[in-house]
Amino acid sequence: MILKDIWLDVKAVKERDPAARNPLEVLFLYQGVHALIWHRFAHWFYCHKLFFIARLISQMARFFTLIEIHPGAVMGHGILIDHGCGVVIGETAVVGDNCTIYQGVTLGGVGLNKGKRHPTLGTNVTVGAGAKILGSFQVGDNCTIAANAVLLNPLENNVTAVGIPARPIKISGVPIPKEVKAEVTMESYCRMEERIRAMEQTMTELQTELSHYKNNDSNESGKEALSDAEE
Numbered sequence: 192m193i194l195k196d197i198w199l200d201v202k203a204v205k206e207r208d209p210a211a212r213n214p215l216e217v218l219f220l221y222q223g224v225h226a227l228i229w230h231r232f233a234h235w236f237y238c239h240k241l242f243f244i245a246r247l248i249s250q251m252a253r254f255f256t257l258i259e260i261h262p263g264a265v266m267g268h269g270i271l272i273d274h275g276c277g278v279v280i281g282e283t284a285v286v287g288d289n290c291t292i293y294q295g296v297t298l299g300g301v302g303l304n305k306g307k308r309h310p311t312l313g314t315n316v317t318v319g320a321g322a323k324i325l326g327s328f329q330v331g332d333n334c335t336i337a338a339n340a341v342l343l344n345p346l347e348n349n350v351t352a353v354g355i356p357a358r359p360i361k362i363s364g365v366p367i368p369k370e371v372k373a374e375v376t377m378e379s380y381c382r383m384e385e386r387i388r389a390m391e392q393t394m395t396e397l398q399t400e401l402s403h404y405k406n407n408d409s410n411e412s413g414k415e416a417l418s419d420a421e422e
């Protein structure tokens with residue numbers, strides 16, 4: 192069983208890393224594969240409650256590969272850990288089949304609570320370099336998490352998420368329309384100033400016209416008063 196898992200990991204690298212030349216090279220020279228091989232043994236000991244040996248193997252793997260996979264983590268088949276350096280996968284994390292994980296990825300927890308506290312990745316998920324997925328939630332099948340994103344919430348299937356905190360930008364490769372925010376830019380500020388100036392000018396004109404009418408009114412009423420007096 193473990194041998195089959197190792198073969199599937201080697202095959203995954205061969206198929207998905209354009210730089211991989213042949214399975215033998217992958218088996219001997221890819222630390223992502225080495226980390227997974229160590230982990231398969233460590234996980235076996237973990238499942239048989241031999242926690243010290245499990246942890247010892249995992250620490251040795253970390254020493255040689257710079258990839259830390261807790262022996263309790265459940266790793267699927269055909270996983271590609273590319274470059275790998277700095278990857279940390281927590282105790283209760285689950286990584287589905289055919290996932291791709293780049294260097295610097297953390298599948299971690301938030302807080303100090305026990306129990307399930309790490310994420311669960313569906314199948315065929317890609318986690319970009321330096322991305323952090325923190326908390327106990329599900330990331331759907333075929334999702335892509337961008338390089339350096341920090342994902343704190345669950346994702347549906349086929350979603351691409353980017354940023355800090357990560358937000359969905361595509362579903363099945365189709366961009367999600369962006370919300371247009373009312374932003375104050377230099378241009379909008381200049382337009383606003385022009386409109387205020389035009390309004391001020393109109394007000395001055397109206398005031399002049401108004402005072403003109405008032406003057407006319409007072410003159411006419413004065414004349415009427417004079418003619419009344421003469422009569």
Ligand SMILES: CC(C)(COP(=O)(O)OP(=O)(O)OC[C@H]1O[C@@H](n2cnc3c(N)ncnc32)[C@H](O)[C@@H]1OP(=O)(O)O)[C@@H](O)C(=O)NCCC(=O)NCCS
Binds near residue numbers: 274339340354
């Ligand atoms: C997430 C990713 C898959 C997006 O690829 P894509 O579907 O081709 O997306 P686009 O390039 O069309 O980008 C869509 C939007 O997301 C933004 N975006 C893409 N990657 C981003 C990232 N890592 N962080 C923040 N924003 C990102 C783009 O700027 C663009 O924004 P805009 O619409 O405002 O212009 C890709 O950018 C990525 O990060 N892949 C990981 C690769 C990796 O880690 N390689 C390591 C090799 S060693």
